[in-house]
Amino acid sequence: MCICINCNHITECDTYHLIESQHKQLHLTETPAFIPKCPVVCVNISSNSSHTQIDWDLVECLSFVEKPNSWNLGCD
Template identity: 35%
Template structure:
């Protein structure tokens, strides 16, 4: 799991923007990528599917700029919060 989900800087980090591009999820979290973190370590997992195709899972494993804020990605994704009452409930606890 990517540690960026619980980082205070998730909404403007260039590495999160890079990971989103690799996952083909453009514009879901990042509004303005202006922060470049110190020493991020990315983990790339190669997955082989039953359809004889490869896919890659990209995650940030470590980062010196990490500042913990639980659920920070939920606050950055207002569309997700509006469409799911479960996520809104989970954020409160």
């Protein structure tokens, strides 16, 4: 699971912007200005005979500052 969803920096984070792109999701911001320290991204690949799925998760980051539900801009 991506820890970004509970991080105070999610809306401005350059690495989360990359993860959004990989998941083909709309961006929380088009111009992220925050570059986190030592992010660790885990890429999980699963496949069967007809489908391959790739999941990108940020699992560790020295810049992580806990703020539950930070991704949900309507819930502060």
